[in-house]
Amino acid sequence: MLAKKYRLPSSFFERSEKEKAHLIRTSDKTLFSVKIFSSPHAYARFAAVASNARFKKANLRNKARRKVYEAIRTTDIYKTKKIDCVIYLKSAILEADEKIIQLELKNILK
Numbered sequence: 240m241l242a243k244k245y246r247l248p249s250s251f252f253e254r255s256e257k258e259k260a261h262l263i264r265t266s267d268k269t270l271f272s273v274k275i276f277s278s279p280h281a282y283a284r285f286a287a288v289a290s291n292a293r294f295k296k297a298n299l300r301n302k303a304r305r306k307v308y309e310a311i312r313t314t315d316i317y318k319t320k321k322i323d324c325v326i327y328l329k330s331a332i333l334e335a336d337e338k339i340i341q342l343e344l345k346n347i348l349k
Contacts, residue, residue, distance in 0.1 A: 241308040245317040247286035247325065260323055266347050270332045270340060271307070273347050276323040283317045283348075289328045303328045310340040316348055324348070 251260070260276035267273075278284060287307040289300035307326055311317055332340065 240305065241285065241312045241317065245282065245284055245311075246308075247284045247323055251284075251286065251323065251325075263322065268343050268347065269329070270335050270343055271329055272327040274325045274327075275348075276325070278321045278323040280323075281321060283320050283322045283324060285311055285317065285323075286325045287328060288325060293328065293330045299333060303332050306332060306335075306337065306340060307344075310337055310344055313337075314341050314345060316344060320348070322348075 260278070263275045263277055265272070265274050285308070287304040289303045291300075294300040294303060307328065
């Protein structure tokens with residue numbers, strides 16, 4: 240699991256907090272969509288969003304989030320840039336291998 244320091248707090252999704260962050264870019268892949276914001280911190284922070292519309296059961300949402308956080312942790316992506324990254328997960332991520340998730344994250348964040 241990714242350390243709490245590198246995860247976006249829920250307050251980031253409040254309107255006033257989002258207005259402060261400037262959207263740098265968006266990207267859409269087969270496993271997830273990504274929005275990257277500027278950050279005042281010296282490290283990257285991430286949020287993995289698994290919606291009720293795509294994952295009906297809570298255990299599937301948690302499993303999908305854990306896969307992404309583990310892929311971020313093992314690739315050390317969070318130590319590279321000063322960004323806030325919101326990853327919107329798609330249902331295909333449950334069948335995806337960890338190596339594929341890591342590769343797609345690296346390609347988006349390079």
